[in-house]
Structures are given as structure tokens and as C-alpha cells.
Amino acid sequence: MRSLKITLPQRNTRQRDVILQELCRLTSHPTATDLYDIVRRRLPRISLGTVYRNLDQLAEAGMIRRLEAGGGQARFDGNIEPHHHVRCIHCGRVGDVHDVPTLPGAGDVAAADGYEIISCRVEFLGVCPECREEPASGGGRDRVDRGGRMSRDG
Numbered sequence: 087m088r089s090l091k092i093t094l095p096q097r098n099t100r101q102r103d104v105i106l107q108e109l110c111r112l113t114s115h116p117t118a119t120d121l122y123d124i125v126r127r128r129l130p131r132i133s134l135g136t137v138y139r140n141l142d143q144l145a146e147a148g149m150i151r152r153l154e155a156g157g158g159q160a161r162f163d164g165n166i167e168p169h170h171h172v173r174c175i176h177c178g179r180v181g182d183v184h185d186v187p188t189l190p191g192a193g194d195v196a197a198a199d200g201y202e203i204i205s206c207r208v209e210f211l212g213v214c215p216e217c218r219e220e221p222a223s224g225g226g227r228d229r230v231d232r233g234g235r236m237s238r239d240g
């Protein structure tokens with residue numbers, strides 16, 4: 087377990103503990119909704135709002151990472167060691183990338199237009215193994231149509 091020195095609200099710590107435990111167990115970078123489905127198995131009365139609120143608090147306390155998705159739902163990562171991510175352009179799943187050359191530190195970057203650089207975020211885009219495996223015939227993966235595109239309704 088991590089040692090917690092950060093002040094977090096002391097209310098409902100059991101819920102927060104369960105959320106943190108489940109998140110740390112996963113490497114799939116779930117969204118709040120994904121995590122809600124998982125946590126609900128242990129805490130049937132928990133609400134989605136509670137999951138959101140606890141994830142926000144944990145992210146603010148630096149105990150988990152929030153991965154902002156361009157346009158999509160934020161995903162959460164229980165692994166706060168520095169690492170990068172790859173996002174599947176078909177299904178949106180996010181994986182960890184470990185073998186990346188060290189990026190320049192904040193102090194090495196010449197800031198443009200008076201910005202102070204505080205961090206650098208790298209996100210690779212790719213196609214995950216499942217989406218690469220195009221079903222040969224009638225495989226029936228419902229989220230990806232025959233052209234390999236994500237079907238979007240609305």
C-alpha cells in the first residue's frame with residue numbers, strides 16, 4: 087500500500103479505498119463509468135456521482151492520474167509512475183508505453199510566448215491488437231464495421 091500523507095476528506099473513506107484498490111488493480115485506464123461498474127460489485131449502493139467525486143479527489147491528491155481524452159471521457163490510471171500512453175484510434179482503449187526515450191525536462195524547453203513549462207504529456211495513437219485483428223469473415227465484432235471504422239450513431 088501507498089503511504090498517505092495527503093489530507094483527503096475523511097468521509098466515506100471505505101468507498102474511496104475500494105475505488106483506489108480497484109483502479110490500481112487495472113491496467114486498462116478505465117473511465118469513471120467503467121470503474122463504477124466494477125466498484126458496484128463490492129459496494130452495491132455506491133452512486134456514479136460518488137465514484138466521480140472520489141476519482142477527482144484522488145487525482146487532485148496525486149494518488150492517481152487522470153488522462154484527459156480529447157473529446158472523450160477522462161480515463162484514470164492507478165499507476166502514478168511516469169509513463170506514456172497509447173490510445174487506440176478505433177476503440178479508444180488506452181495502453182501503457184514504457185520504452186520511450188527520455189523527454190527533455192521542463193527546464194530544457196524554451197518556453198514559447200512567455201509560458202512557463204511545467205510538464206510534458208505524450209500520447210501515442212495507434213490501433214490496439216484487438217482492433218488489428220480484423221475478423222476474416224462474420225467474426226461479428228459489433229463495435230467495428232467491415233471497413234474497420236468505429237460506427238457512430240448520432
Ligand SMILES: [Zn+2]
Pocket residue numbers: 174175176177178179213214215216217
Ligand atoms: Zn482498439
Ligand SMILES: [Zn+2]
Pocket residue numbers: 115163165169170171181182
Ligand atoms: Zn498508464
